[in-house]
Amino acid sequence: MPPQSNNRPIIKKVKKVSGGHHGGNWKVAYADFMTAMMAFFLLLWILSVSDAEKLSGIADYFTPAAVPMVDISGFDPAAAPIRDALETQPPVPDLAQQELPPADPPPNATGKAANPWTAFEEGEAESLSDSPPHDGAADPLGAAQAAIEETMATGNPLESLAGNLMVARTPDGLLVEIVDLGDRPMFRSGSAEVTEVLARVLKEFSTVIAGTPMAVSITGHTDASPYRGRAGYGNWELSADRANAARRLLEESGVPADRFRSVGGMADVAPLIVEDPVDPRNRRITIELQPIAKP
Template sequence: MADEGLRPIIVKRIKKSGGGHHGGTWKIAYADFVTAMMAFFLLMWLLGSTTKGNLQGIADYFATPLKVAMAGGSGSGDATSVIKGGGKDMTRIDGQQKQGDDATPTKKSNLKAAAAELERQEMERLKSLKERIEEAIDSNPSLRQYKNQLLLDITSEGLRIQIVDEKNRPMFALSKAELQPYTKIILHEIAKTLNDIPNRISLSGHTDATPYSSGEKSYSNWELSSDRANASRRELIAGGMAESKMLRVVGLSSAVLFDPTDPLNPINRRISIIVMNKKTEDSITKENRTAEVADEETAKETVEKGVNISGVVQPAPAAVPKPTSVPVAPKPTASATATAAAAAAAGK
């Protein structure tokens, strides 16, 4: 018992820290929260700066990653990656091909609408030229007196300017291709306006149906109409028209009469100047081109567009303009008809 009183008494004191029973674990939780928020905002920034096409590629990858990796597509490769390739063609080494929204999308042009607009603009130019020529005729005293012999109209070929004969005022010398002085004045005034537009010119000569005494075997209305057309061409060039604008010069004799009801009418003797539209010009310049067709269906379509079976492009047939109505005199007697025929032959 005496030994127990001598045993030392030990007192243990526990020091409590300032953190309480939680200690420092809250700091770890706060750090995890901040890290998660940084990752969230970084994700939002990446989604906001990624194009729609790349987003679709990412979505496809997470939906079917193996399919995208094997077949390629947006997001499956990167040109800046160490491993080159990607896109639809896995053999390419130039990097993936962008399939997203293009900043400069290609514009699909409507060819029919463009052709219609060009045709409309060309028609406006021809109408404007017609008005300028009419104003030049009205303002020029030397031309105003020949106004009845100058006929202007718009046809399927373009703007047509016709210089016609009158009974007592022919354009050429009798049965010759020699132009009268006033005819040269008319052609010179017309030539001044033709260079203002890019359209090219077709010129044709016409006669009445009065035959030469030698018939068609030697010099005939065909040669006469051709010579008169060429003489008119030379005067147009002398008046200032560019030589390159002339595309066609023909003599049509009496094949295309202005007054079919009276083949001997002096009005049938005329010079026709046509400022051609693009369609008519193409039908002349492309008449010697060939077209190759692969099958029967293509050949049928090609023929319908103006190409024959041999493959040679044929120009569209020129529409013969409807003649202006000409007052027809009462039917003469037999003696009067003979007298008129003799007078017409003398004034060819």
Template sequence: MSEQPIIIRRKKKAAKGHHGGAWKIAFADFMTALMALFLVLWVLSNAGKGDKEAIAQYFSTPLLVALAHGDKSSASTSAIPGGGTDPNVSQGERVRKPPRSSRLSSEERRHLQALKQRLEDAVERDPKLRELKQQIAIELSPEGLRVQLLDTDKRPMFELGSAKVAPYMSQLLRTFAPVLNELRNRIQISGHTDSHPYAGGEATYSNWELSADRAKASRQELVAGGLDPDKLLRVSGMSDRIRLRGAGPYDAANRRIEIIVLDSQVAQRILDQDEYGIQAPPGSDHEPVSAPAQTPQ
């Protein structure tokens, strides 16, 4: 009888792979970063006030400004310009954008609308002034209440080619004066002409001088009628540079006096000269400047 062979099966144990020590590198990096953090905290705790401000300024400087070696003191603290409650102001850079056309506040509009009605009533009460209704245009504008006194060929407000006020124009201005005193708003007056060239040309007496003289003559009539002189903010001559809406260059209606009862915010911007970031020099007098003019009518 033959003997069967005995078979012994032995399982081979797989050898464990070597980890390579990668965790040691990660741990070393972590410890290095931690030590750097503690070092920075220790330096900051021992830094003076000036050093801390310099460090804060360094980190608040936008990257583009730093790369271009820009002015850190005037740079914005934000990478995104603007922000804040006022969209016209860019925080940090302190740049004021030119404001858009302002709108009258509801209270200001109400006061100016009431003033418009009182001016119209003053014209209606006087039979002589009532004849001038077609030459008087009163309307609200973004600057305030605009009163325009227009010429016609048949009934000019001034003598031909001069700043001598016609009698009915004088009466009209003196009637308006006490009514304009009712509000505290400042007033500006501008003279306008048509485009007919003045005899003698620009080198002598021109439309610039004529429109300025007519604006000043209107101011004198208003003050003579009782207008508070301190309410006047600006008196100027505009020549033929700003035509009446819808009028041709030689139309008589371009020869006009424009009185604006200014919105309080508009008046303040004129006083501050802040609309374009311009400020008057310290100690200088802010006086109205009369511009030149251009028309013989």
């Protein structure tokens, strides 16, 4: 028997890996693919929620513009017609050296704030004898305006108070402003107590208002001076109380209660003299008269 050799064959066991092994490169490629898909779907979403105007602007932004090339070293034949047209245009006049026509005078050239009402200053009230008579049935507002203005004309009851009154026609009716001139206040200072001045005016007006089928709206106004009275009571409450006091006096003087449509206060938010919010004329009562529609 031959002797046994010590050189035995070496047998290695190979461990099989399920699915094979290809490294990590596929993960990077997959991540890039998912990122590109996310960007693509995000672009689709933005296009779906954008309106046509924004899409047109985006398209114009990415559209290359054709820029004409101009040879600055020599004469450009294409630019000649444009240059000739510019040279033949008449010169632009210098507006600073031109003589402009005189502008229309402002609505109120006396230095007072312009407003849409006709002011009747003391001694300036126009006599109604020169105006055509108003037909009360055809134009009740015109007849009421004529009657109110007549009470302020020379020799009539409110002649001395004409400076406190302003009367004007509006698209909706007739507007009467009773303003406070400081030396002739309408109310006691800081209260809604009517003075003799306002009582005289409202009693004269009540006859005109009661005799004409018109709805009445009253608004109170104050100046910008802060009210220094009890806590929780300011210019809003004061202006509303003064308007309601005027309503009560008109009703006591003969105006039917069903004629009143609104009574309120606006404090100092609508001044008559805008450039001077504390001017006494900003303290006023506004009476708006509107025709009552026939049923």
